[in-house]
Amino acid sequence: MKKYNPIKSYTGLLIRIDDISENMNWKLMKRCEKLFNRYDIKPLLGVIPNNKDKEFEKYEKKENFWGQVRAWQDHGWEISMHGFNHVYDNETNKEDFFGYGGRSEFFGHTFEHQNNKIQQGLKIFKNEGINIRSFFAPNHTYDKNTFEALKKNQIYNIIDGYGLMPYKKFGMIFIPQLFYKEIFMPFGIQCTQIHLNFWKDEDFELFQKFIKENEKRLITLDEVLGKTNNNVFYKILNFFTEKTIKFLRYFR
Numbered sequence: 405m406k407k408y409n410p411i412k413s414y415t416g417l418l419i420r421i422d423d424i425s426e427n428m429n430w431k432l433m434k435r436c437e438k439l440f441n442r443y444d445i446k447p448l449l450g451v452i453p454n455n456k457d458k459e460f461e462k463y464e465k466k467e468n469f470w471g472q473v474r475a476w477q478d479h480g481w482e483i484s485m486h487g488f489n490h491v492y493d494n495e496t497n498k499e500d501f502f503g504y505g506g507r508s509e510f511f512g513h514t515f516e517h518q519n520n521k522i523q524q525g526l527k528i529f530k531n532e533g534i535n536i537r538s539f540f541a542p543n544h545t546y547d548k549n550t551f552e553a554l555k556k557n558q559i560y561n562i563i564d565g566y567g568l569m570p571y572k573k574f575g576m577i578f579i580p581q582l583f584y585k586e587i588f589m590p591f592g593i594q595c596t597q598i599h600l601n602f603w604k605d606e607d608f609e610l611f612q613k614f615i616k617e618n619e620k621r622l623i624t625l626d627e628v629l630g631k632t633n634n635n636v637f638y639k640i641l642n643f644f645t646e647k648t649i650k651f652l653r654y655f656r
């Protein structure tokens with residue numbers, strides 16, 4: 405009989421790739437694609453529905469971008485909504501929901517403004533035949549209106565947050581994103597954040613090595629959601645993780 409191993413059951417990493425838009429580092433994306441297919445990994449791609457971020461203009465532009473997004477979706481990859489236009493037009497002064505600080509596309513705007521952006525973004529995805537059930541904001545910056553607007557549009561999964569485990573708050577599920585590098589926690593379910601636009605070839609080599617070593621622990625969004633739990637234990641666990649991380653960040 406197979407022994408139940410709770411640590412193993414609650415360990416996993418979802419590969420989240422950020423800043424997917426017409427203009428991006430397509431050369432590295434191609435290499436990632438091959439890598440994922442080799443190990444049968446289904447990542448989550450944060451697609452910007454209406455990219456207006458000038459930073460990305462220097463990267464190669466893909467013709468038939470949406471055809472490519474559909475092909476990924478057909479391949480079982482998860483497409484997530486990463487903001488609307490990726491333009492930061494507000495300062496958070498560290499008052500954003502996670503207290504990260506920095507500039508924001510959503511934070512500080514009215515509910516109507518945020519709702520409008522989310523609706524427009526979802527409309528683009530719908531017209532392109534892309535199913536969306538999750539969201540993460542550019543620069544991790546949200547306020548309560550962001551969550552209310554997402555819920556109004558039936559989006560309940562946020563690929564961001566503090567903690568060791570996915571958790572529920574405001575009637576939504578948060579999948580924590582803890583580190584900037586692909587470091588594996590010995591316990592817990594989190595996601596990465598990967599910015600191919602900032603990567604050099606060496607970063608890809610390291611990532612390739614990481615995938616090889618951790619192949620068995622990489623999981624899909626469906627698997628993450630299946631494991632989502634909200635009993636007292638996880639509430640306490642997440643509470644302490646949040647405190648610890650805020651504490652560590654304070655001394656950085």
Ligand SMILES: [Zn+2]
Pocket residue numbers: 422423486490541542543
């Ligand atoms: Zn981004």
